[in-house]
Amino acid sequence: MSRSDSVTAGLEIDQQPALAWLDCLIEREILRLRARYELSLDELRGIYISDQQVDALLSTRLANGNGDPAAELGAQARALAPRIEPDGPLARLGARLGIEDAQLDIILLALAPELDLRYEALYAYLNNDVARKHLTTDLALRLLSGARAGAPAQRRWFARCAPLTASGALEWLDDATPRSSLQQGFVLTPLVAQALTGQPLADPRWAPNLHWLTPETAAHVSAATREALMQASNVRVALLVGDDSCDRIAAALHWAHMHDRASLRVPVSALAAERDMACVRGALLAARLACAQIVIDDDSPADAGHIERAAHARPLAQALIDAPAPVAIATSALGTWAQRLADLPYVRVELALPDVEERRRLWQSALLASQGPLKPAEASRAADACSLLARALARRFAIGPARIAAVVASLMPPERDAMPTPGEHPADTDCLARAGQLAAQAGLRADEALGRLATRVVRQHDWSRIVLPDNTLRQLHEIADAIGQRERVYHDWRMLERTGQSAGLAILFTGSSGTGKTMAASVVANAAGLDLYRIDLASVVSKYIGETEQNLDRIFSAAHGSNAILLFDEADALMGKRSEVKDAHDRYANLEVAYLLQKLEEHDGVAILASNLPKNLDSAFTRRIHYTLEFGRPNALLRERLWRGMFGPAVPLADDIDWRFLAEKFETTGGEIQAIALDAAFLAAARDEPVSMPHLMHAMARRQTKQGNPGGLARFEAHRASMNQSQASGFDA
Template identity: 35%
Template sequence: MPFNCSFPFRGASIKLNMITVRQRKGRPSRLRKRDIREKREETGAGRAYSHVWEHYADELRLLDLKLQRLYVRRGQTASDPQADAFRGMYVSEDEFMRMVGGRDGGAEDDPELAALAADIRNAEAVIASRKAESAKRNVFLPLVYLSAVFGLDEIEQSVVMLLLAVELDRKYERVFGFMADDLTVRLPNVGLALQVVCRDADAMRTARLAFAPNGKLARYLLAREDGGEPFGRSLLSKPLALDRRMATFLLDTGAPDETLRPAVTIHYPDEPLAPLVVHLDAQRQLASVASTRNGPVGVLLWGPPGSGKTLQLRHCCAGWGKSLLVADMRVFAEDGAGFAEKLSRIVREAVLHQAALALAHADALFPEEADAKSRERLRIVEEETDRFPLPLFVLTESRAKPDFRSGGRIWLERELAVPGEKERESLWRTFASAAGLPDGEDWSGPAVKYRFTPGQIRDAVADAVALAEWEGKPAAAVVDQACYRQIRHRLERKAVRIEPRYGWDDIVLPDEQKELLRNACAQMKYRSLVYGEWGFERKLAYGKGLSMLYAGPPGTGKTMSAQVIARELRMELYKIDLSQVISKYIGETEKNLHELFLEAHKSSAILFFDETDALFGKRSEVKDAHDKYANIETAYLLQKMEEYEGISILATNLLNNIDEAFLRRIQYVIKFPFPDAEYREKIWRATFPRETPLAEDVDFRWLAGKYEIAGGNIKNVVLSAAFLAAEKGVAVGMREIVQAVRHELQKSGKIISRTDWEDY
């Protein structure tokens, strides 16, 4: 529940009856019974507290009575009162005999002690009555709430109030120093606390258990000493103080522990929530956790960032009427010796707010390959959450399950995968509508291209709105730019990004090849319709991506075609350097391919594997172990291509080297023929930009018929001729073009006859 308590008298002093210590006729003075009676009449038994300070005033009056009782007990066996000037500085003979002779403590049948005992019982009854009435009227009392959530008994609650007294009135610093026989002392110790809150010696012996190291006081409420226990100090002499967070809670505010910020966030059940659009079945499963009565429940929830893990839990907890405390474990994972202390504070904060606890980004705690440090962290997590009574959620990106075994907690697990295309389209529409974008916009395109989580789609829509306002364009025109802002991957380590510059008008291919390329683009554009509305997704367990093979001699347009598709679909294109992927060490190639496709899944990019001849070979021509293993690598590559839901393209110069069994696993096999004279002429004309000055003697038909070179060579020739003309300060003419052709052919060892170029 949210801490929403107002303290109308915060900062005001509370006037309480003071314990006066005077010397009168050789004995300490007592509070006058008339004063006690007057204070009792002022309490108004049976009346609800109007505010927390009124409650604390009653508790301090009760504490004063208990301190008075202790003082009277000690005074009955006091030695020479003149020696009180040296109190705590030495032990007299009489005091020694009192301590070892069993005469310490005072007579319980003393009339004054009996009267004080009656006053204490009356004060306790008044407080109990007023607390009960306050509960009926929903008056929030922090001390009562604290006692309830941590399950404190009467003794533990009295100890907390004893320690809180120092925070409420500094007079108690002097009182505790006097009671401890040491005026330099400002805090009570265990022995003094037991003497004050317990009625007799038997109760004191039982109450010692409250200060055990694994008790509630030590675990949650008491300040911890730095540097360990001093040598030679008894438990009774151990000083006590409230933990600063607990004192703050009791006196000031319910805001989360400042030492845990910003890694800890508390979500309250009455906060507004974004609607759930996907994974509604997961919400039903999580809601069932509340009805589990077989013991503490733990839920492992895994999925990529932005998949909605926290939102699911917030909806779930709101349904229970519970708060949710989310702790980012990345902040604490490397905290070393402080990890246990921080986790203990996190668990305490969850108990304090009666909130379910979610350990977010727990992958940082439990790596795939466990080491001594991670095993120690696991032990600490088990130990600190062992007695946590509310649901515990562990949020990770992968399914790597922590091996929790202790505490008898029932563990359940659920994946929040990337939504399907229809669900993604629904998310795009929902977030776009919430952002005020036009309702008629078609969001199937980005839903198909980008395998985004709900969080990524939400952020992409927000970025698209901001970019549209900044650039003065419609949101639909900048949605791809906004989408790529959400993508975080490391493809650049093993691939080179190519900016797609070519369109359909730039590529010169026979109609058959162009039609295949357009069909491939259509398969990506209409995936949502075919796989979603037409039901083909149910028929395909995998292989919903697009795999293509470009086969043809060098320079025939394979790389250009990949750019055309990337530009048509407005997708990123990455060219894979196989030299960075293929390894001579067994298993290393597969590892590199696995990492490559893992990053590709994050990017939704087109993967273009150029010059794959080194990887392919005839399976029937296995001559040694190397050939056999090469086939294994090829099979693994094709497997990853089938699993990949984006576009993957293989380019080869030697189609005949590829086994037919491999070809059957590729959706589109497009053969790029060496261009004939007709297509070479088209390539010559298309390669020159419109702005290039051409001389009147340029004869593209003659060039196409005379030189049998591929489109890639023609591109090199055109560029070289342009620079030759620029150097001379003339338009590009046949002399520059033929000279550039001669240089291009010489690169491949070809020589043209003098008659072919001497005119130029």
């Protein structure tokens, strides 16, 4: 999504005739006042703009001095009055803002200071106040009195509910001094001045994120979205529902492109920051001037202040929806907006993600387009390389057309030299060498959506690092294979049609703390090339009714399409057995369990549930689990492998470490071994020594005491000397 700074209203007027007409009106009013001695008797009028200065500003006297000069100027003014051509800029301005032709003269009077600063001095002279360099109701009425035959100016035009003010064309100036309505001052709204002078429409008071959208992404929508938007051609409001903001904006731009109109983005966050209706009025005025549509971008983050911001923005958003301009609402929260549109005719468009094959075509097309002109031999290699890369990216990332285009565009290669380096194949270097960068950019989708709701697990674990029993390791490989083959089984082999379920996988890891559940999830995610996000269900559960469901809905909505693996830690917090309903608390607790079950069934990604107490899980969860893997405490052989693999090659180790003793005498888990090894490493580093048995013994003793098992010290046996040495070195268990 990019912004455009070149949207104009196409209403630029011919300035010279308008100013000549205005000069007649001003000089006629000056002659009237001088004829009544209103100017010459006050030598300090306006404190101070002299008669000579005014004559100089007018530069050319239009009256010849014979007869009644004021009447003569009035006749000339009527002759010079700008014609309101049926298809001219003034007529189109009036039609777009609902302003009658006769009232457009006031628009021209207010426009004059924007065209020539001399009119500020002239207005101040006629207002009898050098500080009031703008029009007032009285001055406008005097200037236009008899200016057009049969079209006298009327005071009712200046009512706050009249089109001139209600449309936003005129802005009334705040004045601390109480004045009559005739003395109220006004100016032309900057947007209208820009429209009539051919400048881009941009109110300087707009928030930075309220801006025009460039239509360059209008083509980046799926075929299904195009067909759905065709059904919205005869309505004023379109509700575009999707998980990816990039695809939502692209759909809004395509809808605008179908009707040949520009798009003004109004983010909900900008509305939430406003204290009055100024933002809404400015956006509506700009949209009406440019015959554009308003895109309400529901960009509010789902955090603690989301509900408060939404409540503040709701009346402002409703004012935009109720206005006559076309409105596209881009959101991921269907229910919130559907309620507001209940009484309006609108079309709802669900932005479904393309399937794997369509994503592959989109990736390949975007990658090939990014290569630029190639020689025939290079083009063939580029097509093959892009095809391989597109297939891998399509299977890994479930993202839409606009996001795919944005990812590739963000990594466009630099200009290629005329001749490549000998032996270098541009297709290989431009496509395959950028695979990691493309994957990282595509992965930002998950970061944007889930980063506020979950914690990304960044651990470079692979199969060589994990230590498990052979049977458990074999099952973990099967789980990794199932994750990698989801697209083939569910879509290519069309098993989804047989199961009638979502294309997701639910996996349950059980076992006591420290047995490797999180590490196994990381290994599986890295093997599949997917991101892993950890959700602590204990923090998701809320004591407030309905808030737990809202938190879960945000998590699954954010994860939809991101293809990230969700790791629900401490699953017991919400997945416990449902109880007999004895009070309202029990009823709502059971509703939370039922809601999570529903979300798990609908989720089309991979969800791993980690539990320390599998017997406490509701049986309904176990029926919906595809794979269950139990992580037991390691035996002595596995513990020795864990101890030996805990220290990397960069760690200095003493020769006195007895790995077998540590493994056989202490029934520790992998997590406990990791903590003890780290403690020993800190002890050794503080004394600038290699890690030795005394360091490990001391760290082990501290761990045993911390766990309330001081009797375990008896198992030190043969290494009692190491314990004594550690105590002599000042270690405090």
